[in-house]
Amino acid sequence: MTMLLAGLASFSVFAQDVLIRNATVHTATDRGTLRNADVLVQGGRIAAIGSGLSADAALVIDAQGRPLTPAFFGGITGIGIEEVSGEASTRDVSLALGEGAKDITVRPEFDVTLAYNPESILLPVARVEGIGFTLLTASSTAGGSIIGGQGAVVRLDGSPDPSGPKVLFVALGSGASNLSGSSRAGQWMLLDQLVAEANGRMSADSGFALLTPAGRATLQRYLGNGGRIVVEVDRAADIRQLLRWSQKHALKIAISGGAEAWKLAPQIAAAGVPVFLDPLVNLPGNFDRIGATLENAARLRAAGVRVGFTQSGDASHNARKVRQLAGNAVANGLPWEDGLAGLTRVPAETFGVGDRLGTIAVGKTADLVLWSGDPLDVANVAEQVWLGGRAIPMRSRQTELRDRYLRAEPSAEAGALPRAYPARVE
Incomplete structure (x- = not known):
C-alpha cells in the first residue's frame, strides 16, 4: 500500500511532456482513426497530432501500432x-x-x-x-x-x-x-x-x-x-x-x-x-x-x-x-x-x-489511454493511462492485494507466506 500511495503522490505532482509515436490513434472526431500517427503532449494538453513529430525534452513512447484513445x-x-x-x-x-x-x-x-x-x-x-x-x-x-x-x-x-x-x-x-x-x-x-x-x-x-x-x-x-x-x-x-x-x-x-x-x-x-x-x-x-x-x-x-x-x-x-x-x-x-x-x-x-474531454484533438486535455489491442474487446487491457498528461500508476488497491497474496508459493518455511496466512502445520 505504501508503494501505491507513493505512486499516487507522484501522479498528483509531477508531469512531463510526452511524445507517443507510431500509434493507431482513435480520435473520436471527424478525423476518425489515424494509422502510424504521433501525439505530442505538452503542459497537460495535446499540442500536435501527425507523423514524424519531434519534441526536445519530451519522454518518447513507441506505441508500436497499438491503439490510443481518449480516456x-x-x-x-x-x-x-x-x-x-x-x-x-x-x-x-x-x-x-x-x-x-x-x-x-x-x-x-x-x-x-x-x-x-x-x-x-x-x-x-x-x-x-x-x-x-x-x-x-x-x-x-x-x-x-x-x-x-x-x-x-x-x-x-x-x-x-x-x-x-x-x-x-x-x-x-x-x-x-x-x-x-x-x-x-x-x-x-x-x-x-x-x-x-x-x-x-x-x-x-x-x-x-x-x-x-x-x-x-x-x-x-x-x-x-x-x-x-x-x-x-x-x-x-x-x-x-x-x-x-x-x-x-x-x-x-x-x-x-x-x-x-x-x-x-x-x-x-x-x-x-x-x-x-x-x-x-x-x-x-x-x-x-x-x-x-x-x-x-x-x-x-x-x-x-x-x-x-x-x-x-x-x-x-x-x-x-x-x-x-x-x-x-x-x-x-x-x-x-x-x-x-x-x-x-x-x-x-x-x-x-x-471542449476539454472525449476526443483526441489539438488543445484538448491530454486524458489518454494506450491499449494492448482493441479497447472494445475485454481480452485487451489498458497498458498506460495519462490524465492531464500525467502518467498514472497502473496500480490500485485490488492489484496490490492480488500481488500480495500471489507473492510467495505455499511453503512451510517461516516468512514464505504473507502475514495474513499462518504457517502450514504438518
Whole structure:
C-alpha cells in the first residue's frame, strides 16, 4: 500500500511532456482513426497530432501500432460518493426523505458533488481500466421524490471539484411510482406542478407547494433549455410522454436506461435527445422492459440518435465493464466508431465537458489511454493511462492485494507466506 500511495503522490505532482509515436490513434472526431500517427503532449494538453513529430525534452513512447484513445467515460455512477454498497455511512448518492405520497418532499437543490471524495479507493480501480471521467448520480431510490437532485462530471485525476456543469436527475416509470402516489400518471402531475412553482405560477404559500425557495431557484435554472436533465426511464409509452413534456417546457434532457427507446428512435433523434443505455438489457426483467433487445443501440444510432453507455447494475464498483457494454453493442450491429464515441465524445458533449474531454484533438486535455489491442474487446487491457498528461500508476488497491497474496508459493518455511496466512502445520 505504501508503494501505491507513493505512486499516487507522484501522479498528483509531477508531469512531463510526452511524445507517443507510431500509434493507431482513435480520435473520436471527424478525423476518425489515424494509422502510424504521433501525439505530442505538452503542459497537460495535446499540442500536435501527425507523423514524424519531434519534441526536445519530451519522454518518447513507441506505441508500436497499438491503439490510443481518449480516456473513457465510466457511466453514470457513484464513484467517489459511494465507497461500500452495503455500508450506509459510505453512501452519499441520495437524500432520504419521507415515504408515501403524503410525505413527498422535493429537493432539487440537493447536490451530491459536495460529498465527492477524490481519494476514494474506487478512483484508481477505475483509472487502471482506462476510465478517466464519470457522471456522479443523485439517485431517487431512497428519497422521497422522483427528482433525485444534482450531480456533475468529475475527472478521476484526483481533482476535488466537478469538471462540468450541474446535471439534474429525474426517475420515471414503475420503479419510481412509489414516489408519486403509486401511479406513474401522478409523475406528470407532480412535474407540471414543480414547473409551475419554479416559474412563479403557483404561490409558495398555497399550502400545496412542493419546493423550498432554494429548490424553486434551482429548478428554474433547468427550464428554457438551461441545464441538462437526465431522466431514468425505460418504457416506450413513458418516453413518448417525456418527449412531449420536455418539448412543452423547453427542457434539455437525456435518457438513462431506455430499454424500449428503439421503438421511438425517429422521435428521439428529431428531438436531439441522447440515450445512455446498457446494451446487455435484453430480457423483460420488468413490465417497463418487455421490448428490450440487444440491438437497441444499433437501432437508435441508425435513426440518428446519439448513443452512450452506462450500467444498469452496480456501476460504481464495476465501471470497467462499460467498455464490455460498448463491445456488445458493436457485436449486435452498432458501428465500431459509434461504440467508441459512446464511451468518449457523446458523454463529454452531453454533459458539458466536450471542449476539454472525449476526443483526441489539438488543445484538448491530454486524458489518454494506450491499449494492448482493441479497447472494445475485454481480452485487451489498458497498458498506460495519462490524465492531464500525467502518467498514472497502473496500480490500485485490488492489484496490490492480488500481488500480495500471489507473492510467495505455499511453503512451510517461516516468512514464505504473507502475514495474513499462518504457517502450514504438518
